[in-house]
Amino acid sequence: MNDSLYDASAPVFVTGLVNMRAWLDKAAQDGSPDALMEARLAEDMRPLPAQFQMASDSAKNAMARLIGIDPPAMPDTETSFAELQARCEKTIAFIESIDPEALDGAEEREVTLKFPGGMGYRFTGVDYLRRFALPNFYFHASMAYAILRNQGVPLGKPDYLRHLGQPIQL
Secondary structure: OOOOOOOOOOHHHHHHHHHHHHHHHHHHHHHHHHHHOOOOOOOOOOOOOHHHHHHHHHHHHHHHHHOEEEEEEOOOOOOOHHHHHHHHHHHHHHHOOOHHHOOOOOOOOOEEEEEEOOOOOEEEEEHHHHHHHHHHHHHHHHHHHHHHHHHHOOOOHHOOOOOOOOOOOO
């Protein structure tokens, strides 16, 4: 079975962002949100809000690049759990607003990433999604999860996979 590029991207990003939003609910019940906003795993690592912001950016930028439009601007100004959750919601709303047919032909669309200093990457749409966008999204989602766990928030694998719901008897 071959999934469309839309099926391999939009629902994956939405699911991850919905899960991430729920982690903040759990963190707010269990700890000090203000302290968690500065938490990081290593001194040279970006803190928790940046992990949410970069996961959001990865998802919205990927979808925009795949359909050939500019992504919505979302300045990295969040200073609370509520603002991070609102960013997740805004990103989800953008992704869900995209018509699946808008990705028709995007597998071969050229996607170019340019970094400061003139370096970057050139991909086909499908390679961009598989080799850059999804791994980058999951990296930042995993870092957010790990920071929260490291700070004592009682998250477990069921929270990471909460979109599956409770297992059923087989």
